[in-house]
Amino acid sequence: MIKKNDLVKIMSGKDRGKTGKVLRVDVEAGKLLIEGLNTVKKHVKPKKQGEKGQTIAMSMPLYISKVMLFCSSCGKGVRTRNRISENKSANTIVKERVCVKCGSTI
Numbered sequence: 001m002i003k004k005n006d007l008v009k010i011m012s013g014k015d016r017g018k019t020g021k022v023l024r025v026d027v028e029a030g031k032l033l034i035e036g037l038n039t040v041k042k043h044v045k046p047k048k049q050g051e052k053g054q055t056i057a058m059s060m061p062l063y064i065s066k067v068m069l070f071c072s073s074c075g076k077g078v079r080t081r082n083r084i085s086e087n088k089s090a091n092t093i094v095k096e097r098v099c100v101k102c103g104s105t106i
Contacts, residue, residue, distance in 0.1 A: 001097075002032060006106075008067040009077035010037060019070050023059075031061035038062050069106055071099040080106060 002008060002022060009019045020034040039057045046053045068077030079100045086093055097106045 002064060002067065002069060007070040007072070008032075008034065009070045010034070010062070010067055011077060012066050013038070013062070024061075025064075026061065029061070030064050032064055032067065033059055033061050034067070035059065069097075071102065071104065071106060073104045074099060074102050078106075 002025060004022055004025055006022045007019060008022055010016055015037045018037055020037045022032050023035050024033040026032065036059065038060050040060050041055045041057055044054050044056055069080055070076070071078040080097045081100055082095055083098045083105075084093060084095050098104070099106055
């Protein structure tokens with residue numbers, strides 16, 4: 001499961017191979033927005049008289065299936081699994097995401 005503020009790597013598309021931070025996740029549409037990636041140019045009309053129109057570069061959402069979580073210790077996009085560990089001093093159970101390749105916590 002990809003969450004906000006995760007580091008992800010794009011696996012397909014025009015920005016393939018680039019990594020970025022997730023700004024927003026839309027679970028119902030199955031899309032996410034990555035900071036500074038998948039940018040398009042949008043033409044904006046002038047709002048007031050005498051104002052000039054302009055082109056703005058803005059990030060567009062990507063499908064979740066096109067990205068993978070990025071493991072900083074492996075240096076590539078990886079699959080994850082969940083590990084449940086117990087904190088005996090606080091008597092709590094912690095669920096954490098773990099890299100399948102190296103076993104480090106993401």
